[in-house]
Amino acid sequence: MVANNYHNGSFWFDSLDEPPDPSLPDALPDAVDVAIVGAGFTGLWTAYYLSQQTPDLDIAVFEANTVGFGASGRNGGWCLGTSNGLESMLDNPKRRDAGLAIAKAMFDTVDEVGRVCQAENIDAHFAKGGSLKIATLPFQVDALQQHVKHMRTLGFDADDYRWLDAQESQQRIGMTPNHGAVYFRHCASLHPARLVRGLADVVRRRGVHIYERTPISAIEPNIVHGPGGPIRADRVVRATEGYTDSIKGQRRLMLPLYSIMVATEPLPDEIWESIGLRQRETFGDPRRVVIYGQRTLDGRLAFGGRAGYYFGSRKRRTIPRDDPLVAGVEGTLRSLFPILDGYRITHGWGGFMGVPRHRRPSVNFDQSTGLGWAGGYTGEGVAASNLAGRIMADLVAERRTEITELAWVGDAPRKWELEPLRFLGAKSIQWFGNRADHEEFQTGKPAGFWGRMFNTFVG
Ligand SMILES: Cc1cc2nc3c(=O)[nH]c(=O)nc-3n(C[C@H](O)[C@H](O)[C@H](O)COP(=O)(O)OP(=O)(O)OC[C@H]3O[C@@H](n4cnc5c(N)ncnc54)[C@H](O)[C@@H]3O)c2cc1C
Structure with missing residues (x-):
C-alpha cells in the first residue's frame, strides 16, 4: 500500500471520487520522444495538446509525487481570463498591442478550458459565472x-x-x-483537483505514460536524470513552477510564495440565500495581500489569502489545518461573512506558487537544445497554464501559430537575488502590503507612505 504522504492536504483532494494515491512506480523507459517533468496543469496541458496534434509521439510525464500534488491540486479554482503582468503591459503604449493580444488569448482560454471539460467528459464543476x-x-x-x-x-x-x-x-x-x-x-469557478486528475486520465487514455513518485534530479539536453539513471529524450519540458529548485542548477529561477485556503462545511440553503453567488462567481477585493473565494458545487465557501515566503525558499510539503496561517485566513473569512458564525471550517491547507523575478508568465523553448519550460504565473495559473501548454505544444512541434507570437514566448526572467536579499525583499513587500492594508481598514483612507512603498517594490 502507498503511504499517504502524497495527499496534499486540500479539500479538493479530500473530495475526489477516488483517493489521490500515486500509482506504484513502473519500470522507467530508456528513451522517449518528449519528457515532461511535473504533472500539474502546465505539464498535463502540454501533454494534452501535443498528444492530440501529434499522436505518434512517445510522451512521458515524470511526477515526483502524485498527479496534482502541487499548486494545481490545491488552488482557489479561479479559472481567470487574465494574467500577472498584463495590466502594466496595457498601461505602456509601447507594449499595449502585445498586451491586448494576451488579453484576448486569455479571454478565449477560459472558454477553451470549459470546452475541453465538456469534450473530454471531465467533471471539473466548471461554471463561468464571472x-x-x-x-x-x-x-x-x-x-x-x-x-x-x-x-x-x-x-x-x-x-x-x-x-x-x-x-x-x-x-x-x-x-x-x-x-x-x-x-x-471572463472567469470560471472550478474544482482544480478534478480538472488536473481528469486531464491525466485523458492523456493516459491517449497513450501518454505518467510516472508518479518519480523525481527528476537534473535536466540537460536530451537527458533527464530519474531515480534509476538517465533517460534519453529528444525534447524536455520542465513544468515544475514553485518546485523548480528541486532540479539541479535551477535554484534561483522561481520564488516559492505561499497561499493558504480554508473551506467551510456545506452551508444550508438559507445561508446561501443571504450570501448569493448564484452563478458561482469568484470574489475578492482590492487589498494588496490578495484574498480570493468561490462557492463550491457542493455548497461550501472555499476562501484563500496570500501568506508569504520562507528563508532559503524553504518548502513545506503541506500546511496542517491547525497552522496559525490557516487561523489567519479563517479570521478574514469570518470578518467578511459574519453570517458564518456557528458554521464549521472543515478544511485548511496551503501550497506555494512560482514567482519569477519579473512576476509574469513565460514559455520558453530552445529548438537547438530541445529544452523548454513554462510557468511563473504568480498565483494566476489555472487558466494561464492552459494557454502556456498550448503554446509549448506548438513550440515543441515546431509549429508557428498565432499564440507562439505572444509576448510570453521567450520572456525568461533573470534570477532572484541570493539570500538573505531574497528573503529581505520578499518580507519587505509582504510587510508593506500588510501595513498599507491595515492602515486603510483603520482609517478608511488610502494608505500613504506604506502604499507608496508597496507600489515602488511591486509596481
Ligand atoms: C493555495 C493556492 C491558491 C491558488 N489559487 C489560484 C487560483 O484561484 N487561480 C489561479 O489561476 N491560480 C491559483 N494558484 C496558482 C496555480 O495553482 C498555479 O499557478 C498552477 O497550478 C501552476 O501549475 P503548474 O503545473 O505549473 O505547477 P504545479 O501544479 O505546482 O505542478 C508542478 C508539479 O511538479 C512536480 N515536481 C516538482 N519537482 C519535480 C521534480 N524534480 N521531478 C518531478 N516532478 C516534480 C510537483 O510534485 C508538482 O506536482 C494558486 C496556488 C496556490 C498554492
Whole structure:
C-alpha cells in the first residue's frame, strides 16, 4: 500500500471520487520522444495538446509525487481570463498591442478550458459565472470605477468589465462591507483537483505514460536524470513552477510564495440565500495581500489569502489545518461573512506558487537544445497554464501559430537575488502590503507612505 504522504492536504483532494494515491512506480523507459517533468496543469496541458496534434509521439510525464500534488491540486479554482503582468503591459503604449493580444488569448482560454471539460467528459464543476472585485472601503469605489473606465478606453466593453453599484453588488454577494464591485465576465469557478486528475486520465487514455513518485534530479539536453539513471529524450519540458529548485542548477529561477485556503462545511440553503453567488462567481477585493473565494458545487465557501515566503525558499510539503496561517485566513473569512458564525471550517491547507523575478508568465523553448519550460504565473495559473501548454505544444512541434507570437514566448526572467536579499525583499513587500492594508481598514483612507512603498517594490 502507498503511504499517504502524497495527499496534499486540500479539500479538493479530500473530495475526489477516488483517493489521490500515486500509482506504484513502473519500470522507467530508456528513451522517449518528449519528457515532461511535473504533472500539474502546465505539464498535463502540454501533454494534452501535443498528444492530440501529434499522436505518434512517445510522451512521458515524470511526477515526483502524485498527479496534482502541487499548486494545481490545491488552488482557489479561479479559472481567470487574465494574467500577472498584463495590466502594466496595457498601461505602456509601447507594449499595449502585445498586451491586448494576451488579453484576448486569455479571454478565449477560459472558454477553451470549459470546452475541453465538456469534450473530454471531465467533471471539473466548471461554471463561468464571472468574478467580483468588491469595494470593501468607500474610497475604493472611485478607484474601481476609474479602472472600468480605463479598460473601456483600451477597447474592452461592458460585457468584459462592468461596474455594479452597491445595491447590484449586494444582490450578487452578501459580503460585508460591500460598496459596489467590478464584475469581470471572463472567469470560471472550478474544482482544480478534478480538472488536473481528469486531464491525466485523458492523456493516459491517449497513450501518454505518467510516472508518479518519480523525481527528476537534473535536466540537460536530451537527458533527464530519474531515480534509476538517465533517460534519453529528444525534447524536455520542465513544468515544475514553485518546485523548480528541486532540479539541479535551477535554484534561483522561481520564488516559492505561499497561499493558504480554508473551506467551510456545506452551508444550508438559507445561508446561501443571504450570501448569493448564484452563478458561482469568484470574489475578492482590492487589498494588496490578495484574498480570493468561490462557492463550491457542493455548497461550501472555499476562501484563500496570500501568506508569504520562507528563508532559503524553504518548502513545506503541506500546511496542517491547525497552522496559525490557516487561523489567519479563517479570521478574514469570518470578518467578511459574519453570517458564518456557528458554521464549521472543515478544511485548511496551503501550497506555494512560482514567482519569477519579473512576476509574469513565460514559455520558453530552445529548438537547438530541445529544452523548454513554462510557468511563473504568480498565483494566476489555472487558466494561464492552459494557454502556456498550448503554446509549448506548438513550440515543441515546431509549429508557428498565432499564440507562439505572444509576448510570453521567450520572456525568461533573470534570477532572484541570493539570500538573505531574497528573503529581505520578499518580507519587505509582504510587510508593506500588510501595513498599507491595515492602515486603510483603520482609517478608511488610502494608505500613504506604506502604499507608496508597496507600489515602488511591486509596481
Ligand atoms: C493555495 C493556492 C491558491 C491558488 N489559487 C489560484 C487560483 O484561484 N487561480 C489561479 O489561476 N491560480 C491559483 N494558484 C496558482 C496555480 O495553482 C498555479 O499557478 C498552477 O497550478 C501552476 O501549475 P503548474 O503545473 O505549473 O505547477 P504545479 O501544479 O505546482 O505542478 C508542478 C508539479 O511538479 C512536480 N515536481 C516538482 N519537482 C519535480 C521534480 N524534480 N521531478 C518531478 N516532478 C516534480 C510537483 O510534485 C508538482 O506536482 C494558486 C496556488 C496556490 C498554492
